Amino acid sequence: MFSKFDVIETIDMIEKEHLDIRTVTMGISLLPCIRATAQETAQAVYDRVMQKAERLVPTATELSAEYGIPIVNKRVSVTPVSLITAAFPEESGVVGAALDRAARELGIDFLGGYSALVHKGTADYEQVFLATIPEVLATTERLCSSVNVGSSKSGINMDAVRTMGEIVLKTAQLTRDRDGLGCAKLVVFCNAVEDNPFMAGAFHGVGESDTVINVGVSGPGVVEHALKFIPDDDLTDAAELIKRTAFKITRAGQLIAREAAKRLGARFGIVDLSLAPTPARGDSVAHILETLGLEVVGCHGTTAALAMLNDAVKKGGVMASSRVGGLSGAFIPVSEDIGMIESATAGKISLDKLEAMTCVCSVGLDMIAIPGDTPASTISAIIADEAAIGMVNNKTTAVRVIPAPGKKVGDEVSFGGLLGRAPVMPVHTGDAGAFIRRGGLIPAPIHSFKN
Amino acid sequence: MRAVVTVTGSDKRGIIAKVSAFLFEHNINIEDVSQTILGDQFAMIMMVDMSESKEAFSAVAAKLSALGEQIGVTVRLQHADIFDAMHNI
CATH class of the missing domain: 3.20.70.20 (Anaerobic Ribonucleotide-triphosphate Reductase Large Chain)
Structure with a gap:
């Protein structure tokens, strides 16, 4: 049981101290979407994201109303796109555009996963993929990109580090009319995690199951x-x-995460x-x-x-x-x-x-x-x-x-x-x-x- | 399903009567009531059972919020689990 003071404390946290669920992020595997061409793959990716995340925004709205706690962002993360487009990397932007369209139609805030994992070496198809990032970030609205260039286990891929310096700069230049906004959607990682719900660095790792809910x-x-x-x-x-306060905050997140899932x-x-x-x-x-x-x-x-x-x-x-x-x-x-x-x-x-x-x-x-x-x-x-x-x-x-x-x-x-x-x-x-x-x-x- | 109704705002006559009448009309049972005055602020907390409510949770919550506006106080309806989760191990 809880006391009336507990009730008042929770309400004060939410209404006066900005307690909220920052994000409910659905991770979706795109591995079943690989087709022979970029166009077919883009269609399969779009269909899958639309189907899996169809109820994400309405469900978050319902949960927010029932528990009386704001859910600020509703997001989707997907399998790193460089893996999905490995057979036609120069056309990766077609898949990026399909993801961005799905994000807009679902009403989610951001979709993460226009990503590549190159921490031990950059494959040829990944090099081509990386070069597509500036243009894709300049022409999409809600798509986010991340690149993992190093890890404690493998070291730092300095060729990729060199490339990413150029790509960050080019992304800024292609979005110069918006103060370089494209760069706000691009993260360069070391030791990237596969279950991050936060943007711009969220992607759905290949070690994850089909569809998961991660909450921040x-x-x-x-x-x-x-x-x-x-x-x-x-x-x-x-x-x-701080520990006691973090406990309470996290319990709210745990409750929403389980119920949303x-x-x-x-x-x-x-x-x-x-x-x-x-x-x-x-x-x-x-x-x-x-x-x-x-x-x-x-x-x-x-x-x-x-x-x-x-x-x-x-x-x-x-x-x-x-x-x-x-x-x-x-x-x-x-x-x-x-x-x-x-x-x-x-x-x-x-x-x-x-x-x-x-x-x-x-x-x-x-x-x-x-x-x-x-x-x-x-x-x-x-x-x-x-x-x-x-x-x-x-x-x-x-x-x-x-x-x-x-x-x-x-x-x-x-x-x-x-x-x-x-x-x-x-x-x-x-x-x-x-x-x-x-x-x-x-x-x-x-x-x-x-x- | 257990839920918590909270009413906060400046104290005025008839708050408990109006909220209780609303809950009765919607077949929502009040299990416990407590109230406190914090300075000039009135705070009432009701534990309610919604298992036989005539309407869905979200509809009741919206109506209660509107009733609060009419009275001039803030009325919220929240699932009890949020308080249990945050304050009990």
């Missing part, structure tokens, strides 16, 4: 609000409070133990760190505070869910977090500090605008640094940077909605071109050999 929860505002009541307690107590005839996949911010005030991960005692996110101490937060969220969440996965942890996207936006605009947080923060939190350099004239080799070098952190620390890292076309440090890009806005941040100008041009594979670290 959110609630930075709830954690921030709870911490405000203990301004003088030590950090052990603060960590305990049941009603949609899919398997319950995982709950992603996440703290995902939005640009709304009171929904910021940066503000949690500031509530812990930092004057501004980005000052010295930020990495330690984030490490504690991230760990406490996982400990509380693991207890609350029967199956956890995805990225699980605090997200630190710059453009999607009001505290980050304000700190970056005031010049109080640097790319270097963000890189340090990615060593201890769930993902990586996320939604960061950089000058539009940044060379491709510098973008590749940023990707390489981030992949190295992931590879050595056995964690997922990612890069989603936007080289804002025609913009320089001090300008701002604005994408609207949950993607938010971001000031253009400076990058180091030293040239890493010769290092990037070497290519090859950075070997996996010695501690990855566990067999």
Whole structure:
């Protein structure tokens, strides 16, 4: 049983502190859709996604009404498209367009999986596929793309890293009329996970079953609000409070995930133990760190505070869910977090500090605008640094940077909605071109050999 | 099916009477009621059994919300499982 105080607490969390289910994501295998031609494959892909996800949006709406908790995003992730189009890679865009049409007709927010896994080497068909990404992201609306360029087990594919620097830049240029929006839909990973419900990096791994439901929860505002009541307690107590709060948030996610899976005839996949911010005030991960005692996110101490937060969220969440996965942890996207936006605009947080923060939190350099004239080799070098952190620390890292076309440090890009806005941040100008041009594979670290 | 009706807002006469009458008309049984005043805010929590409700959950929820607007308070209907999940191990 629960008390009247429990009821009031839950309602306050939802109505005053922005507790919500950030995403219900249906993972769909596209492997049964492979046909002889791109056109036939695209039709089979469209039909399958429309059939499997037909009830996704109405079901999420029903659940939201019954349990009284908002479900912000309804999404679909699919098998990496490079595998589906391996026989006709130059025509991969046809399948991408079919997926985007399905996403629009289903009324879902994003569809992820225009992806390739090239962490140990790039096959010829994958090289051709990668080259299609900029054009596809420029001509579709809701399709998201991700590329895995490294893993702790295999090392870092530096040829793919070089290619991806060029592809990020080209994607920005092809969407220059929208501040380089295409790059907001493109993630470069190290140690990508197969059950991530969050965009833009979601895809449905080949190790997954046919159709699964993965859920991402959110609630930075709830954690921030709870911490405000203990301004003088030590950090052990603060960590305990974060754990307890994360438990409650995750239980809501677990309930929705199980119920959604049941009603949609899919398997319950995982709950992603996440703290995902939005640009709304009171929904910021940066503000949690500031509530812990930092004057501004980005000052010295930020990495330690984030490490504690991230760990406490996982400990509380693991207890609350029967199956956890995805990225699980605090997200630190710059453009999607009001505290980050304000700190970056005031010049109080640097790319270097963000890189340090990615060593201890769930993902990586996320939604960061950089000058539009940044060379491709510098973008590749940023990707390489981030992949190295992931590879050595056995964690997922990612890069989603936007080289804002025609913009320089001090300008701002604005994408609207949950993607938010971001000031253009400076990058180091030293040239890493010769290092990037070497290519090859950075070997996996010695501690990855566990067999 | 167990559900929770919550009413919050500034206190005024007839809130309990109007919400209870609505539930009676829809064949929804009230199992428990508690209320508190937090400052000038009125908060009432009702545990209800909807197994013999005349209408579907979403329709009842929408009507209750409209009734709340009419009275000048916020009325919500939520499946009890959300509270159980978040507050019990």
